[in-house]
Amino acid sequence: MEFEFNLEDKLYKISIEKKGDTYFVDLGNSKREVEFQVISSNCFSLTIDGHNQTVYIAEAENKRFIFVQGEQFVIQEKEAAKVRKKEDEAGLVDGKQLVRAPMPGRILKILVSEGERVRKKQSLVIVEAMKMEHEIKSALDGIVKKVNFKENQMVDTEEPIMELEEEK
Amino acid sequence: MFKKILIANRGEIAVRIIRACKEIGIETVAVYSDVDKKALHVQLADEAYLLGPAPPLESYLNIDKIIQATKKSKAEAIHPGYGFLAENYLFSKRCEDEKITFIGPNSKALRLVGDKLESRNTMTQAKIPIIPGMKMKGGSLKDFEEQAEKIGYPVMLKASAGGGGKGMRIIHSKEELKSSVEAGMREAKSAFGDESVYLEKCIERPRHIEFQVLADNYGNAAHLFERECSIQRRHQKIIEETPSTAVTPELRTEMGKTAVKVIQTANYNNAGTVEFLLDEKGKYYFLEVNARIQVEHPITEMVTGVDLVKSQIRIANCEKLPFKQEELSQRGHAIECRIYAEDPENDFLPSFGKVLFIKEPSGPGIRNDSGLYSGIEVTMHYDPILAKLICWGENRESARRKAIQALSDYAILGIKTQVNYLKDLLSHQEFVDGNTRTDFIPKNMSEWKEKRSREKLRETALIAGAIQSMEKTSPKGKMVKATGFDPWISLGRWEIGA
Structure with missing residues (x-):
């Protein structure tokens, strides 16, 4: 076989x-x-x-x-084995970056708003699980295109919390 | 002796306490939240009461609900375990008012040592060496900035009500101050219900040495030697050992005496741990009293032969301390590894889900304290600690080797744990040499990756998988399906004929 x-x-x-x-x-x-x-x-x-x-x-x-x-x-x-929409090396899909939840948890704080310009390594959102806070930082210089969650909402692993567009 | 005790906790520590009660012959009452219906502590206890939804404030931190369950079950005493309400003096006071015995210190002592700032001030008066820092909690951001300048960066932010690393942060510069103070306050608020934080001098490259003390209700106290807990990740201890490689017999005697003095100065009774930092020059500073049974208590039990949880219960029952200081000694060496539901390859993010299968290691000198079983669901609501592996050997090297071997035999399938990370840490030359300081992990483990050769084992896994698939397709196959758990377990609590 x-x-x-x-x-x-x-x-x-x-x-x-x-x-x-x-x-x-x-x-x-x-x-x-x-x-x-x-x-x-x-x-x-x-x-x-x-x-x-x-x-x-x-x-x-x-x-x-x-x-x-x-x-x-x-x-x-x-x-x-499931296949996800192909991301390039920088994790970009069609020039946009999806900021995904690294684990299931609660959105504690959203530190940026739509249209805001962000720098690389700037903190974007704080997710809380098991009483620990985890800061998610930007991987690029860019603009916040879309925020999919509100504070206090629950988020699952890999769910896109927000979309960033790279600044050229 | 008490006839019935309620355990106001969950997980491995609730299981540990239930076992101690059963051995003495005391009936046990468990409490639980919605998501813990099938937890091991609920299964093991004689009675169990639902507190409410998963969030701690609606369940394990809810004083009214716990008191209600205690009255309903007619339990005479409450053991709070560690975390949750263990160091909440309002809870201990409430128990006193309700004529329920709180298995822990009296509420006045608990209030004093729980307030890190107040206890710092009291201990200064008793001439106990303390770390230089703020004498009052910080108010405005400007206040923190001024104090930090005065103490000198780097400074350590701490929760006044806290312990266990919650709310704690090292701040290197003024730029980091605002976000660190805010995050520390939030964490302190959610962990302890009190957002007060303060700053103290950051002692560089210290060792974390703590002394276990037992004190009865008649003023007798003795220490049960030290535990070294320098191996920490984000201020969270992960490996503890006793004795410490840094403590000489002379230093042990001196620090032990200081620890007993701290306990007596605070009029403290029951089990408590006096934490110290030991700097590179061998100078030690009082840090705080942990007014509870501690996560790492088993290593002390392994080398002294004293059961600390039973001692707590007996002291709460107004029995005298059954030994004098000079009757206690340390035998051999013990190491504890904390198993967390974390993914070490992905920045130690918590890992949840069903534990499909678990096989704990066993053998001489190996102890497992855990609340796990095959089929249990690990949820995001509570601390990620799953289990503790404690290994005893006649000396440090034999305990270390035993721990590495036991970790290799520890199978937890379905969720991620940091077992392999612990194995590599214990194998690190600096650990072998006993060079354990609180910067051990950033210094030696920050580049950690799964690096052992998995090639051969990968092949074995593939062969096992393929044979299993083949057998499944065959009607006369050796086995049908390897399910993650036994259906009897998922039935939960049931009674025949009910």
Whole structure:
């Protein structure tokens, strides 16, 4: 069987064949022989080319969280990985920058208003979560085109709080 | 002894207190907010009362609602834990008026030590060394500017009612003053309900050394040695250890005596922690008294063998201190790592969501204090502390190695934590050498990135994922679906036949 997984923004192709109790795994650049035991619904024991590894696994929506020797990995099957509107290197979409909430929280203070000119590193908005305040600063010199929120409103991760237009 | 105690807190500390009560044979009452219906402290307690919506002012900080729950449950005492109402003298006073035992200091002592400014003044009179700074809270911005000039930049902004780093900021210049004072006041207001802030001299590169003290209601007091809490991020402690690598036996005796004197000067009873800053020349300054059980109390328990929470309950029950100073000693070394719901790769922003799966490390000398279980929802309403990992070893190096190994065995899936960051911090040569000062993190960890070689492990993760997917498609597959949690847990509180 063939699988395609998205992991850390890279796509990996894996093919597996099962013969008896052994899985023959082809990762493209390497081939492995694997024995596999289910310890519990969240815990597998793998023997990869003779080496034992205990793996913890949990699933939510389309994501699979996998813990291997102190490291956590998140994999998604190819079709589940969503694509966001392409941003260029400076995070600009069509010459505008969206100032996104870095985490869910409450908009504590909006420090600029529409039409205002802002400097790079100027504080734009303060978001509060878990009793801590987080200041979001401007990444560019520009003008505030649009403010999508009011103070005290709740905001979710990645939601655009405001739009800035770069000053040329 | 009390028959029933209400725990006015949540999370790992509520769980810790419930366990102590159960061991003594005291019934426990939990209180909770809407979002904590399924929290571990609610599951473990004998009774539980809903306080109200998630915001602390409508639940865990609401004195009336907590007193109501106490009366309804007929609990005789309240343990406040840390944070929330723990150091609120109005709450302690209210308990006194209502004839409910507050497990903590008397309200007068609590008021004194809770007012950082007033306690600074009292301690000056008792000849306790304090940090130079303002003797009164700041009013206007001009007032702050003048005081800052007088003390000399950099200055430290502190909340008069505060602790735990809330409202605290280093101010390097006049330009930073306005926004820092405003933000500090807002944070102080939301954390303590009091926006008073003041400035003191910023001691450069200090160590944060604190002494645990227990004092009974009859004037007996003893200290249980120091804890070093210099490893802090944004004034928030993340790793604590005892003994401190900087404290010699002579200094320990001297600081311990000073700590006991601070407690007695304040007429303080029950458990308290006297915080000091130790500068590069080995000079120490009294900082404040933390009038509560502290987050880092377990390391003291590990090296002294004294259960601090049970001691608090016994002292509140008017029992005498069961030991004298000379009967106490430190054995071995203990390190605590605080596990926070934060993403260290993304500027430590809080991470919320469902903990799909958790496996805590175990083994000799490893202690987990946590309120977590597979399936619990971590919400944005409260402090991001999830759990504490405490490791004991016969010496510092063995405790350090044990902590690193235990962190490697700590699986928390579904939300981000800073476990790997802690591992790298403990592995840092400066930490190994015991060069721990409050600037440790900006100096040694600011460039931190996930840097260990994940290549091989990534492959293992992919193989595990692929085999799981394959087994899922097969009708005779070894397993059907790895769910994030056990359905029995999500059922919450229930009774058979109810």
